Amino acid sequence: MNRINQKLKEDKKLLSIYFTAGYPNIDDTTSIIQDLEKNGVDMIEIGLPFSDPLADGPTIQDSSTKALKNGMTTDVLFTQLKDIRKTVNIPLIIMGYFNPMFQYGIEAFCKKCQEIGIDGLIIPDLPVDVYHEEYQAIFEKYGLINVFLITPQTSDDRIRYIDSISNGFIYMVSSASTTGTQSGFGNEQTSYFKRIGKMNLNNPQIIGFGISNNQTFTQATQYAKGAIIGSAFVKHVTNEGIDTIGKFVDSICN
Amino acid sequence: MKLKVCGMKYQDNIQEVATLQPDYLGFIFYEQSARHFDAHRIPEISNTIKKTGVFVDADLDFVIKKISKHNLKAVQLHGNEAPEYCKQLRGKNIEIIKVFSIKNEFDFSVLKLYDDIVDYFLFDTKGKLPGGNGYVFDWTILNNYPSTIPFFLSGGIGLSQIDDINKFQKSEASKYCYALDVNSKFEIEPGLKNIEDLKKFKNNLTSKIMNYNVNEKGYYGEFGGAFIPEMLYPNVEELRQNYLKIMAEPDFKKEFNQLLKDYVGRPSPLYFAKRLSEKYNTKIYLKREDLNHTGAHKINNTIGQILMAQRLGKTRIIAETGAGQHGVATATVCALMGLECIVYMGEIDIARQAPNVARMKMLGARVVPALSGSRTLKDATNEAIRDWINNPVDTHYIIGSAIGPHPYPDMVTRFQAIVSEEIKWQLKEHEGRENPDYVVACIGGGSNAAGTYYHYLHEPDVGIIAVEAAGLGIESGESAATSVLGKEGIIHGCKTLLMQTNDGQITEPYSISAGLDYPGVGPMHAHLAKTGRAEFMSITDNDAMDAGLELSKLEGIIPAIETSHALAIFKYKTFRPEDVVVLNLSGRGDKDLQNYIDYFKI
């Protein structure tokens, strides 16, 4: 069974952390992954940087620009991750925009992911119907779970459709925003979380965008299987470097 | 145009026909029909072919049973099924096609009742039986088609109609024609299809009717689509569902045309450039978009989109701009309509386009610097898209060129199409013919070009020339010639040709003209390049500047530097003396004065 599905079966709320590969330094990738696992994080999203990350706010944009300047590419990332499964067992997801994957070749990309032991992908600008019509078979052939986003504006019909195509979890974007723009959840968001909860979807939901501390993490996981932290972690790394990851994780969970 | 083959009956024949990959295969569930499908199951066929059940006033239960038993993707209702009946089939993830039979005339008003209920109409010939009568009806009746719902054309279509179909394709009546439906004219006996004839038909259609317009999924050939994050889906989908309907409303058309006339100053003249023509020994006409209010073609699009935004109930307008031309055109229409306006502009462009920044501010717009990435047009577009993600309900994004996710490229093209619409009748007055030998335009994202080409795309005797900015030269690393340097990729929600690294990172283009300084090109133009329908040329900064100065001296017209690129082709391409070449003079040079001054040390 895919590591993501296994993890989702565990009887606990999941903490997933996003980081931008190649940031702050080009060679930090594996040590960040190992540290995150060691400190009890449940799942990792490895950000493959892109020049024009439309769905991201300033923090992740800046880290992506920096990572590209540092020399990060798809090939470099795959090389860094080559032996990652010798040291970690945590579910690994690559999050990136479609164009770099498209240039690599979707089949070649998926194949490489499988070889390395990547479990899933999040590609915000690959729409669900294009995925379904053109790429689903390839993803499945290589045992990859593709994760789709929903937002407060997504209609119930579309959520059900996305649910029917998903086979891992649904990434619930907390509000109409790019990454990193929220500072807490109000009534509007909690009623959206509740509404989705009541839909009894086949796939569990994990909430992301705007989770930054213990309070927002606790709030979000009241309504969902887990939560994803991105910008707040990138900021932490920017300010404090990569040696105090344990401190960051503790601040979220305790 | 899609193809539906109807009246399938025999297992082997079904599989054989399926190898031709028609878009729909029809199975008739109506006992009185000679082509009644009574086999137990439909054999396995490619899932890209939509299995369609044809019914005549059948029991709903019966229809629903057949849908699930045969995994039908469409139902075609051939009897007197009422709107309420059709409604009950909605939400079943199935396309609903309602048939109407036409004899010598047809009262289209009945269609209205089915408007929000069915996905397609199908028109066939009225005869003794419901369908399959083998005669063709008079397709000109469809000139009066009042709806924007796509339709299937049916009734006696066979190999002998190929020429008629080609003609029909070019007529206004075919605008919403989505598919051809064939049946009895391709049969050995009822229900048994003649593969060779079908093959011939299909090949003839696809080779003769190359479609350069957008298809119903938002693609121009392999280019286009809507590669957008889910956060943008509701906005873009709302627009997609409504843009054609709104544009077809008489009230919309009236207001659009009125504003183009009274506010923009249309029609813009088609001017015979005598001295320029003499110099290059051919007949050159200039379509004077530079004389529009705000000085360029951009306003045609912003007028259209502001009216669209109003009808969608939007109160806040955002836009991106490079040189500031589109920003000014957007700020202008927002002032005109009293709507809030926010324009994103790269920090670097703000510094080098001060007069346009001041104009936008005077017009009441807020100019927000894009500080990310390379801080130019591409990044301003990113920021505008991010704004839209953050403001999903009240905001409309007025994109400034024929780029972005579907339906933007098509919508912008349709608003700019007024350019070639006017050229047609104006040229008729000048030359006694509507079609020139060539149409020429510069291409940034491709909106002035799309408007110039639109009504000529399917006129094979009209050559299309597209002019890109070569910057310091194609090989220099400082260029914006996307068709040469670009590869297929995704930018700003659309699959197109795009300048990028091997690794798929979008690169920065360069051109002296801020309006051509875009790393992609609209998907329509990517398709025109790929199919060879358009000839692409690239012009360097230096050649463009010289051509701008030349036009000023020869004709007393100072062009925008974007347009100067198009004008420079005469140095490199020789036309015959009798050729009529129409060039879109997309903008005036006022905004570029400082550039000209610096370049020529005036």
Ligand SMILES: Cc1ncc(COP(=O)(O)O)c(C=O)c1O
């Ligand atoms: C005068 C003029 N022509 C052409 C362009 C290029 O845009 P498009 O290719 O969309 O026509 C611009 C863009 O700013 C412009 O201002």
